[in-house]
Amino acid sequence: MSPAPTAPDTPRPRRERRRRVLLDWSGLPRGLLLAVYALLVAVPLVVVVLTALKTSQQMYADPFGLPPNPSLANFTELLRGGRIGISFVNSVLVTSVSVVTTLVVASWAAFSIARIGGRLGLVLFAGFSLGLAVPAQVAMIPQYVIFDQLGLTNSLLGLILINIAVTCSVAIFILTGFFRTLPGELFEAAEIDGASTWQLYWRIALPLSTPSLAAVAIFLFVMHWNDLLYPLLFISDPDKATLPKALLDFKGEYTTNYPVLFAGVIIASIPMIVAYVLLQRWFVAGITAGAVRG
Amino acid sequence: MVYVWFVLWPTVQAFQFSITDWDGLSADFSWVGLENYRTLITGDSVFARAVGNSLAFMLVVVIGQTILSLALAVALLRSTRISIALRALFFFPTVLSSVAVAFIWSFVYDPTFGLANRLLLAVGLGSWQQPWLGDQQMAIYYLALVQIWFHAGQMMVVYIAGLQQIPQELYDAAALDGAGRWQKFRHLTFPLVQPATVIVVAYTTIQSFKAFDLIIASTGGGPNHATEILATLIYDSAFRNFEMGYAAAQSVIFMVIIAAITLLQRRAVSLASGGSNR
Numbered sequence: 193m194s195p196a197p198t199a200p201d202t203p204r205p206r207r208e209r210r211r212r213v214l215l216d217w218s219g220l221p222r223g224l225l226l227a228v229y230a231l232l233v234a235v236p237l238v239v240v241v242l243t244a245l246k247t248s249q250q251m252y253a254d255p256f257g258l259p260p261n262p263s264l265a266n267f268t269e270l271l272r273g274g275r276i277g278i279s280f281v282n283s284v285l286v287t288s289v290s291v292v293t294t295l296v297v298a299s300w301a302a303f304s305i306a307r308i309g310g311r312l313g314l315v316l317f318a319g320f321s322l323g324l325a326v327p328a329q330v331a332m333i334p335q336y337v338i339f340d341q342l343g344l345t346n347s348l349l350g351l352i353l354i355n356i357a358v359t360c361s362v363a364i365f366i367l368t369g370f371f372r373t374l375p376g377e378l379f380e381a382a383e384i385d386g387a388s389t390w391q392l393y394w395r396i397a398l399p400l401s402t403p404s405l406a407a408v409a410i411f412l413f414v415m416h417w418n419d420l421l422y423p424l425l426f427i428s429d430p431d432k433a434t435l436p437k438a439l440l441d442f443k444g445e446y447t448t449n450y451p452v453l454f455a456g457v458i459i460a461s462i463p464m465i466v467a468y469v470l471l472q473r474w475f476v477a478g479i480t481a482g483a484v485r486g
Numbered sequence: 487m488v489y490v491w492f493v494l495w496p497t498v499q500a501f502q503f504s505i506t507d508w509d510g511l512s513a514d515f516s517w518v519g520l521e522n523y524r525t526l527i528t529g530d531s532v533f534a535r536a537v538g539n540s541l542a543f544m545l546v547v548v549i550g551q552t553i554l555s556l557a558l559a560v561a562l563l564r565s566t567r568i569s570i571a572l573r574a575l576f577f578f579p580t581v582l583s584s585v586a587v588a589f590i591w592s593f594v595y596d597p598t599f600g601l602a603n604r605l606l607l608a609v610g611l612g613s614w615q616q617p618w619l620g621d622q623q624m625a626i627y628y629l630a631l632v633q634i635w636f637h638a639g640q641m642m643v644v645y646i647a648g649l650q651q652i653p654q655e656l657y658d659a660a661a662l663d664g665a666g667r668w669q670k671f672r673h674l675t676f677p678l679v680q681p682a683t684v685i686v687v688a689y690t691t692i693q694s695f696k697a698f699d700l701i702i703a704s705t706g707g708g709p710n711h712a713t714e715i716l717a718t719l720i721y722d723s724a725f726r727n728f729e730m731g732y733a734a735a736q737s738v739i740f741m742v743i744i745a746a747i748t749l750l751q752r753r754a755v756s757l758a759s760g761g762s763n764r
Contacts, residue, residue, distance in 0.1 A: 222561045226572060229558065232635065233575055236590050239601060255599045327695060327744055329717040330737040333724050334499035418583035420699040425725070436585045440703055443589070450593050457586040464581045476577055480643045
């Protein structure tokens, strides 16, 4: 996960002393950097929440201030409209089915690639890694044509299929890397005991890879939940929109009615925020694993 | 199967479409050879603008985000309670959707009641107020700052992991030799954290080319193509103007540019590591 140490083979003491010296740059610029950046991140987020509790007139009168009489009217207006509720359900469906299916398919594929080894394994691995190099915008035109021919536009199944197709390379890439680190003796011993390939996968490889699977799952979850490109391409029916697409459509509807827009932003972000707060360490590890490997 | 059909095959097809004048709707189209490419390179100022914007955006994001995330990582390396809290805060924007981030910053940059202008007014810099995203010269750079805000925390975490691999003994030895803080950073921290830098630069480059969502949701490429990048232009050509063949040619050039940049980076990395490590 983290880059290999470049330094000679010295034991790495994790004493406080070590950190202190590494960090010993003068306190003032450091404090200033942290304070300024903390404000830059926190202020817009706080203002989003405050604005969502205001009316449009209150926002125009005083964009900075606390809401004079905070109300959830913007949220109820959005939820009463029904659209956002439908989009929420669509997002949950598309994201969960995509993540689970990708995990199942990719872990089995990665296990096979790691087990086959040799030249065939390399070819398969390279084939899937190729997908990492293709930018989404290059493939999107032919993808649209294929979807159109198959009648997969305006369908949640279509979104799920494209999600699986575009993320299985990353997932296979990360998981193959992990399965290769498992000691071969483990599998040999089990084979001598008469285990089938399926048992090797199900009984040994999968349980050992839980942390990697969790990291990949979180990475996929964030990616699919927030994806805008494919809903934008393939979905025009508002009843089939996922949350990012629905939000974008609100922008047209509410132009610069930021209080309502921000209520939508908050509703759309709730699952992410909840998951982030509850699973923070896993979350960071998951998204960063995607960054490092993908 | 799904993968080959939906990812690998379309990439090949992009090349096929790129030599036609197909509009994406009708059944008839004709092969026009390299005509699309010729027009793109010689006679399309919007395309040139989009290429320029993509590169400018990428350059600012890669340089800015790398420096900022390294600085934040060094500043927050020590695991005190406050630094752990700040790490969590800085990472947070990464979990938001691009649409959410685009809306937040449209509000910050809003010319009439946006935070940026109000803040400038409040601290007595009222003359610095601007239309931000309405500024045809600068808008793309203001969006680059949003992109940095969006992902700097994520890259900070990669850097923290890299910094934690550096053994303290080296710093002790350097201190014995009388190295100052800046010297320690320049001769120890910076070269030793290079594996992390490679990851951060490579990933940030890819991310900045994918800024499509952010730009679609904030400016849509406007005003007057001021924030048009290749990805948004391809989308517009294909799905708003129905020039599929032309858009496909753009996407092929897009891919060539990305491949060239990736190769250049590999080259730079191997040169740098050949020089400093061995």
